[in-house]
Amino acid sequence: MKIKSFLAIALLVILNISKANAQINLGEKALGALQNGVASFTFSNEDAAKLSKEAVRKMDSTNVVAGPKDGYTLRLNRIFGKHASENGLALNYKVYLTKEVNAFATADGSVRVYSGLMDIMDDNQLLAVIGHEIGHVANEDTKDAMKATLRKAALIDAISSQSDKVAKLTDSQLGQIGNAMLDSKHSRKQESEADTYSYDFMKKHGYDVNAVESAFNLLASQSGGASADFLSRMMSSHPDPKDRAETAKQRAIADGLYKAYVQKPINNKVVVTKTTTKKTTTKKKKK
Template identity: 65%
Template sequence: MKKRFTVLGILLAAFSFTQMNAQILSDKAMGALSKGVSGFTFSDADAAALAKESIAEMDANNPVAGPEDGYSIRLNRVFGKHISSEGVTLNYKVYLVKDINAFACADGSVRVFAGLMDIMDDNELLAVIGHEIGHVVNHDSRDAVKAAYKKEALLDAASSQSGKIETMTKSQLGQIGSAMIDSKHSRKQESEADSFSYDFMKRNGYDVNAVEAAFRILQNLSEGAEASFMTKMMSSHPDSGKRADDAKKKATKDGLYKAYVQQKIDNTAPVKAKTPAKTTAKKTTAKKK
């Protein structure tokens, strides 16, 4: 991948689009946004339309696991039953890269990285995906798009009355894309997504202690060989250790706490049994005497 995605919780909601389904506000309207002009709205539908085309572009430019790949088979087994259970219609794929991440977009696209699936078992993986879905359900994606527009400031037209809808240049899209990749959710948003993840696990009958376990894994990474890199990348997030402690407190309060034991991690595709070769019985005919 051209850009290293390693922070859990990066929510990419807008890179490219079609003129019909995801038109972008003109510079005048963006100028209005930057100046805080009332009346300008960026709806969840706007963010979803942008994300739909964005994720298609990302899929085209990243190694996506095919349906017969072990990673895809495992993710479908683990998460397939939840594609429409949280108020949004979800679609999911695996990027065959070693980065440790997962993200969800405003249109319900969930992308999980192979590196994450290599170090987390099924329950821990569900906890992380639940966290990402929490960002979508909590409207963080819409806020992230607004923040990107403000940051890149494709703006400052003299007036903003027209609200004209126009497509954007590739250069402008590049600026928005970079801003979205670099955008970070607030600590409050991350904490709320953590709570959503815990509730998602509890509501669906999974082991809620896997939420703590997932954050312990991140905590251990931040203290190990990748410490300097992880510290830099996780700087906008609440401390992983504290997040693990918070999950433990919730489980204890609910009377569900017990030390979590990681289960076997298997991302290999099952070996298909060879079909035995067909044998054709020879017909025999009785000789007439």
């Protein structure tokens, strides 16, 4: 199984882009600024949200999105729908039908969960993962990640907000952003803070906080094979999942909430309840 760990990327933009000439309005400075070598760059949360919204819209069009009646969608609605306005954020969420194990949230509040992740995690574990990703949005890590990505892709000046002119990024340039995002990383401090956010999220809503430890341990157990190179790159700047699991465990112990976590049954299928109609017979009274 190919695994792109959700822990390394809070603002993941994977764009399988065609060679169409479509353009998306994303910034406020002409692309000519790239050649002019303008060094100054301001990038607000609003800028990050605008770029994220367009990028996710493009990604939604190039991925297989679970329909409203799909079992994966129904399950995500059931466990996460009530948190669409978490911490004052306007969150929208969808499921990508793919075997990849991944989930991400972006600066505009888009949450995307891969069916491959839903296949291996129960409801509480998924909530712990999503809580972690929301933490990156709430802590503005997604803005910082996008800014670093634009710098790496040499597109900062094209999206600078210091002019009234509207810049248009081509599909090719969006492809540059997508490739750069594959290697984007958060700092150890940002990851630790997102872990804390996840634990607090679980505790606040009365979920089993031990699912945080369990989710990290599960990801650690899935880290072999094709994902080895990716995870080794991630670990160069991020805490090991086992260490993060231990941190969550120690906090649960300190809170008096620790107990060995037992994974619940996983069901991503549509459950059809069959109803039977009982025939009633009326007995005639004997005269």
